[in-house]
Amino acid sequence: GAGVSQSPSNKVTEKGKDVELRCDPISGHTALYWYRQSLGQGLEFLIYFQGNSAPDKSGLPSDRFSAERTGGSVSTLTIQRTQQEDSAVYLCASEGQEKYNEQFFGPGTRLTVL
């Protein structure tokens, strides 16, 4: 596609449930990043993929958070046993070799945990 897409755009869930958030990067972009934007913490880095591997998972806030990427394209961020403090906008960005060091962001998924 022309840009980074994310789904769903909004997700409301109950505390304790698991959620999956999806990111479709720009075709051909090898690097993919997940960030979280919340009122209390601002914009924070979660995890980075180069191809299908995640050399940097340092930003994941707890072991309830995991992510994978398959085929060097689509990525899924999974949050298990959601808590109210997980409520935030989850942003995905991709980066390609043609514009190195320039990340293109998706519209985000707004997660609300009740």
Next chain:
Amino acid sequence: GDSVTQMEGPVTLSEEAFLTINCTYTATGYPSLFWYVQYPGEGLQLLLKATKADDKGSNKGFEATYRKETTSFHLEKGSVQVSDSAVYFCALSDDQTGANNLFFGTGTRLTVIP
């Protein structure tokens, strides 16, 4: 560790006023510096960037100069327009590990009134 400190808002200006949003950074290596903008209802977009000391990034009338001696990357525009109303984020990436994950400031909301 790496961090960005950004002037807190909100900032309200009249059309055609001069804009400065201050940004300073702390980094262990030689970071690249960015300004991202988030217009109402839209995703994050790269506004401008600078990759080494004394570089000036510019776009849409906005400018910022990478000042290593003062560890700053202040955003300026000589004459703002109503359409510039948005949230502006200063950010850095520090390619120490091969990843370009971004460290963001807290964001500054700009409102331009006619």
